[in-house]
Amino acid sequence: MTPMRYLPKSPSDREALLKAIGARSINDLFASIPAEYRLERDLKVPRQMAESEIVDWFRERSRENGDGYATFLGAGAYYHAEISQGTLQSIFEFQTMICELTGMEVANASMYDGSTAAAEAVMMAVRLTGRRSAVVANSLHPEYREVLATYAHHQSLPVTATSFTDTARVNLKELEKLITQETACLLVQSPNFFGTIEDIAAIAEIAHKQGAMLVVSIAEAVSLGIVEPPRQADIIAMEAQSFGVPLGFGGPYCGVIATREQYVRQMPGRLVGQTSDKNGKRGFVLTLATREQHIRREKATSNICTNQALVALMVNIFMTIYGKVGLRELAKQNLAKANYAAQQFGKHARVLFPGAPRFNEFVVQTTEDPYAINSRILGHKIVGGLPLKKFYPELGNAALWCCTELTTRTSIDTAVGMVAESERSVKSAKQEADVQEVTR
Amino acid sequence: MKHVTRKATRHVNQNEGLIFEKSSPGKAAWKLPPLDVPDVDPSKLLGSAERKDLGQMPEVSEIEIIRHFTRLSTWNYAIDLGMYPLGSCTMKYNPRVNEVVARLEGLANGHPYQPERVSQGALRIMQVLSECLIEITGMDAITLQPAAGAHGELTGLLMVRAYQQSKGNPRKKILIPDSAHGTNPATAAMVGYDVEKMQSNARGMVDVVALTAQMNEEVAALMLTNPNTLGVFEQEIHKIAEVMHAKGGLLYMDGANMNALVGKVRPGDFGVDVMHLNLHKTFSTPHGGGGPGSGPVAVKKMLEPFLPKPVVITKPDGTLAFEYNRPQSVGRVRAFYGNFGMFVRALAYTLANGPDGLRQTTEDAVLNANYIRKGLEGIYDLPYSTPTMHEVVFSDKLQAKKGVKTMHIAKRLIDYGFHPYTTAFPLIVPGALMIEPTESESKEEMDLFIEAMRSIAAEVEEDPQLVLDAPHSTRVSRLDEVAAARKPVLRWKPAS
Structure with a gap:
């Protein structure tokens, strides 16, 4: 066996340790495990990999995982920015x-x-x-x-x-x-x-x-x-x-x-x-x-x-970096982006729940199933809003859209364009059907 | 001070106040790009819901923040500095490549609700890790959803309850040995079970005769840590499983000590029905000063229908998907799918080791604990002479004669450049010193540790006050915990 890189002992160190303990072999130390249960074979897990192989394997997974997509998803998980150590x-x-x-x-x-x-x-x-x-x-x-x-x-x-x-x-x-x-x-x-x-x-x-x-x-x-x-x-x-x-x-x-x-005194967790x-x-x-x-x-x-x-x-x-003034500005950009996006969507589809203030998410109802629209939007490397059918079937073809400070106007306009196109084609299909109905 | 081993030395250490004490209006560490959409008037959009003031939030510059957290980080002991023998916590090396792969763009920035079509990478990681963990534990199915060990216990007992309910009666009690982690009884209570304590026998193990007498149709399961918190393998584990199964009970294994078993023996083979793993212990994901953890729960076939939802499945076209239609599921224990970032790290660790590395890791962990036992036996009291697996538990009985307790010895160990071992646990050993070196220690580091512990024992004989007053080399001397609890100060407030 080649030495495993996380383990800081040479074969002679191991020998020395065993000798000091007074054990003949490593398996002496596992003698308390009843013999019939000891695993005498290798675990069936992938073979030992080099660091470069590990990085390559995960890079491949990363590529399969929406790497490089813009997103309009929020719903409890928000795309903002990143940092990292402590006491x-x-x-x-x-x-x-x-x-x-x-x-x-x-x-x-x-x-x-x-x-x-x-x-x-x-x-x-x-x-x-x-x-x-x-x-x-x-x-x-x-x-x-x-x-x-x-x-x-x-x-x-x-x-x-x-x-x-x-x-x-x-x-x-x-x-x-x-x-x-x-x-x-x-x-x-x-x-x-x-x-x-x-x-x-x-x-x-x-x-x-x-x-x-x-x-x-x-x-x-x-x-x-x-x-x-x-x-x-x-x-x-x-x-x-x-x-x-x-x-x-x-x-x-x-x-x-x-x-x-x-x-x-009734609060759970460490303090x-x-x-x-x-x-x-x-x-x-x-x-x-x-x-x-x-x-x-x-x-x-x-x-x-x-x-x-x-x-x-x-x-x-993060809170230290943005602090008293930055957090407000950051939140304000979220508000502005979502406000702009909701206005734009509102020109072509129905933005639900008017009349109460919103932060950075809003619900858009479309004629077409949002899964179908999203699947076309995905072609532009953009992940559309979260279809709500799974959670709220009573809202019909509704999706929850989220904009953060990282959402660009360009991606908003692209997504709005795709929704508008969907609404137009549904309408013209309906008009055609109506015309046929009348002529018959 | 003739005994002091030169493992650590004093060096200049920066003082650092609270960040709020550096704040002044007009300083900033942030910059946002100009808005590319029309600006808004928040008072118009939000009305009375608009927030006008952020109170005492700090205003500081970037260099101050970098220095602040860098200085604080130097006050911490860490595995990267030296041996961290905190028993029961498995403080092993956190491989650097784990951190590299966890930060790959598609993994770090993947949204939990992005379409499955563009989530195949994440799903594959979950599936491959699941397969590896099932093989390692010898179980049949697994959920990765629980966020930590205690959360895994909760999930496991929820499944026990659902299973017993499906047999007609959820039953009333969970048996828990007196050597168990506190999370075990706390979890049983959260799932609505009464806790029945079991006394360990003279060898620190489950007394099978007593268990047989205690086991009846009111008991839903036994929660057992194996090796137990004394670092002792329950030699009669198969008999324990038989006693439980004979009366319709289940055997739950707390997998906190799995680092003693991987590649050598599989819990599924010796009769365990349900168990949790701690990826932040056995599988090298960082402890982070108290989390994030990850507590997958592996189960036998008959418990599979009760797994939390969703589960990862392979569709007929070969792609992976989440399956939500699980009518017998215990439900959800957490939003989304669990601490995914920890799955990535745990899998990277498993791939780096392979079957041979995993086995060698376990052997080294057990070898190290036995070497420390040998080095300190006779110097410190060994209350149970049963064979040691991955950790060894001494008591302060010999030192207590001089008024020196386990906590004092632990604090003195800091002066020698080591993080303390776990003190006063397990509860069945009065004045316990619980030492878990893990596989990550070299012979040289362990020799220094043994020398330090022997030196402290000598100090106790010659100058107990030196040990009682320790630590002597830290930034702050012993902190007044009583005052902290009597009149809690849980946040900073500006001086008025």
């Missing part, structure tokens, strides 16, 4: 900036992602209120709703869905009826799955009137640069991916939970706190660990152990 101090800075941006008093060191953060935030509200049911907005990311359903299922926690109106905002009248003295919390997303900004003040009032908590999920962190944070919320469950974390085909991302100080050493010098430690699994075991606030620390560091660096 406890960095996490403390991260917690501080998340608090500043969300308007909350405390934030944890991270959760797996936005979907699990939302589900854990609901569980947290259940512990805080002692109530055992939840209401969730249908305009919450459908996959977040699925994750909540999975988590809630074995907690005997009934979850009721609430609908949205023709502005895509939560139906407040329905909400009034659904939220009762038994409701632990209401979970909404803002900007919601359709890009629409919810009326958080009105929603909070309805929830709080019944003593229920308001949990707000934020899937597009960049919105916080220009959209007022949901200050009336009791818990915010966020996905910070769009703060400089690459799309990475869906992960790793960076969830985070932020809340009010009074609720911190970094400031303290001092015996000379009075400032330092940072993991704190309030009595909430966590390694101390409390089955009575812990959550089973979470490993979180997303390295990704939180990327997010921290």
